């Protein structure tokens with residue numbers, strides 16, 4: 001199986017991108033990221049999606065895919081109920097959501113004991129920065145690169161597009177409960 005086949009296998013959501021050229025660039029960007037990463041496609045189902053939650057029960061791939069699903073459903077609902085009051089470009093939204101964390105392939109490294117840690121490069125350049133470098137190199141439109149650039153906390157410093165706001169919240173709403181959550185079962 002080629003690396004490209006592996007990328008298409010782990011990312012069935014690529015099919016949601018309607019524009020053939022855009023889908024190709026998103027796929028090629030992930031392939032290039034794996035070529036430069038110590039991680040293999042199968043590692044993404046094993047490693048945690050964040051290093052900030054001890055014993056995180058959700059894998060990298062499960063979280064990344066959920067963000068794409070939540071972002072897409074949000075975009076569809078906004079379109080259905082708000083229409084032209086808040087336009088959403090679905091291809092840009094889905095491409096940006098799939099690529100948001102591609103830079104993590106250059107942020108993580110193996111710790112030598114089967115675990116994962118942030119690499120020195122990752123400390124210098126968190127994944128929004130390396131992700132934008134990869135996305136620009138793959139020729140992705142600026143509107144998609146913008147989502148990669150602003151999806152995390154760094155993006156709080158600039159004005160986000162509608163699509164970038166959606167991806168930002170899809171990402172954080174599926175992350176923050178693992179960091180801080182009211183446990184109502186002990187009332």
Ligand SMILES: [Fe+2]
Nearest residue numbers: 100101127152
């Ligand atoms: Fe991220």
